[in-house]
Amino acid sequence: MISMSDPKDVSREPGGLAARAEGVLRRNDEGGWTKAAPELYPHQWSWDSAFIAVGWAHLDTRRAARELETLFDHQWATGKIPHIVFNMEAPPESYFPGAEHWAAAAPDSPDAPPTPARTSGLCQPPVHAMAVRRIWEVAGNRGGEALAQARGFLEELYPKLFAWHRYLATIRDPEESGLVTIYHPWESGTDNSPRWNGALERITVGDLPPHPRPDLKGVADPSQRPTEEKYDRYIWLVELIKRARCNEGAIYESHPFLVKDVLFSAILVRANEALLGIAEVARASDEERSMIQGWAERGLRGLEERWDPELRLCLDYDLRAARPLPARTVGGFAPLIAGVGNPDRLEALLEVLDSTAFLGDPELRWPLPPSTSPEDPDFDPRRYWRGPVWPVFNWLLWWSLIRIGEPERAERLLLASLKQLESGGFGEYFEPFTGELLGSDDQSWTAAVALDWLESGTRR
Numbered sequence: 001m002i003s004m005s006d007p008k009d010v011s012r013e014p015g016g017l018a019a020r021a022e023g024v025l026r027r028n029d030e031g032g033w034t035k036a037a038p039e040l041y042p043h044q045w046s047w048d049s050a051f052i053a054v055g056w057a058h059l060d061t062r063r064a065a066r067e068l069e070t071l072f073d074h075q076w077a078t079g080k081i082p083h084i085v086f087n088m089e090a091p092p093e094s095y096f097p098g099a100e101h102w103a104a105a106a107p108d109s110p111d112a113p114p115t116p117a118r119t120s121g122l123c124q125p126p127v128h129a130m131a132v133r134r135i136w137e138v139a140g141n142r143g144g145e146a147l148a149q150a151r152g153f154l155e156e157l158y159p160k161l162f163a164w165h166r167y168l169a170t171i172r173d174p175e176e177s178g179l180v181t182i183y184h185p186w187e188s189g190t191d192n193s194p195r196w197n198g199a200l201e202r203i204t205v206g207d208l209p210p211h212p213r214p215d216l217k218g219v220a221d222p223s224q225r226p227t228e229e230k231y232d233r234y235i236w237l238v239e240l241i242k243r244a245r246c247n248e249g250a251i252y253e254s255h256p257f258l259v260k261d262v263l264f265s266a267i268l269v270r271a272n273e274a275l276l277g278i279a280e281v282a283r284a285s286d287e288e289r290s291m292i293q294g295w296a297e298r299g300l301r302g303l304e305e306r307w308d309p310e311l312r313l314c315l316d317y318d319l320r321a322a323r324p325l326p327a328r329t330v331g332g333f334a335p336l337i338a339g340v341g342n343p344d345r346l347e348a349l350l351e352v353l354d355s356t357a358f359l360g361d362p363e364l365r366w367p368l369p370p371s372t373s374p375e376d377p378d379f380d381p382r383r384y385w386r387g388p389v390w391p392v393f394n395w396l397l398w399w400s401l402i403r404i405g406e407p408e409r410a411e412r413l414l415l416a417s418l419k420q421l422e423s424g425g426f427g428e429y430f431e432p433f434t435g436e437l438l439g440s441d442d443q444s445w446t447a448a449v450a451l452d453w454l455e456s457g458t459r460r
């Protein structure tokens, strides 16, 4: 029995959690797309948009579909979905690096979309097919016009999703390892994680003009954001990608940050599973379906290769240095996120998840995984991706726990997550021991996953 009133019950009251979550999405709604956060992130981010669409699905499936349509309107010729679609109305000084910074690279690239100056040249984890599948499920429960519209949406978006996944399985994996190569920590979505320490340390930053840090104004305390030294590296990597005019062959030849990201790759496995369901609705060819199946299987094999028997976690791999990148972070649970078939692997991962390194730490405010383990030397409970709890990661974990046949664990995660949001608000991230809201308040994807949890809870 839960000590406070069940958040699922309070959600239906006016002013309850669901109503507040809806308020966040509506306030951040720009009509057709949603700002990731009111001040700190005034643009459309790729994987945020996917989570946000999951939230919108419970309010309006058509609006949810629109969120992804606007993002996919900016797909590159290669199939890449850009990590940011810039809001041209946002003041240029509100985010760095903004549209004008990327513009020097993108219009030169033959692969860029017709509105090149509006996107970054990077990408982010492919949660999109999972979001589309959620929209389809919710519309299925509603039936009638919602279902008919959703069918049309799936048919329209399927070829774009297929091209996106093909891009990741080919251009981002020329080795056919099953693992996606990233060119920048921003592509991982877990930007400031110690996962990237080893690869970033090798990089020598060249001549750079001084760059602004508007992100520091968007938080209560700069210690919640990456250090200056990290930012110099981020901006230097952007500079190198711009100099290569976003040409992936050239990047692969010479870029100093070339890393196989296990969490990104695991999300791609899950997204391929979702894409297979979408392919069925869209009546895709058998050939395409077997390609998708093949990518998923290759992804699982690739993750198996990156298992570290000592840490009992999966590790990212630095292609340039030809060595794994040891760190105890939530990224290590990649095989669990992907749904790896090996029962020994799953058992080991669940043990690590329950251990004092993650959920079993007796000091935790809620039994929710810190993004970096408190037992990792680089743990920092307040700094972005170095220790705080991230609701969106918990949503991914919850989704996977259900699919690997661990419903009780999934339920515990859901309830603890809702309690965290009920008491802490819709933060970007949370201090694991106190539950204090950190980063941005009213973060859209946090509100979106709350809505999904609340709806899933009330449906059971």
Ligand code: 2M8
Residues within 6 Å of the ligand: 036, 041, 045, 046, 047, 048, 083, 186, 188, 189, 190, 191, 215
């Ligand atoms: C954070 O990343 C951006 C750069 O993409 C930033 O710090 O400026 C990350 O948490 C990323 O995963 C997220 O998509 C983005 C917007 O919420 O913020």
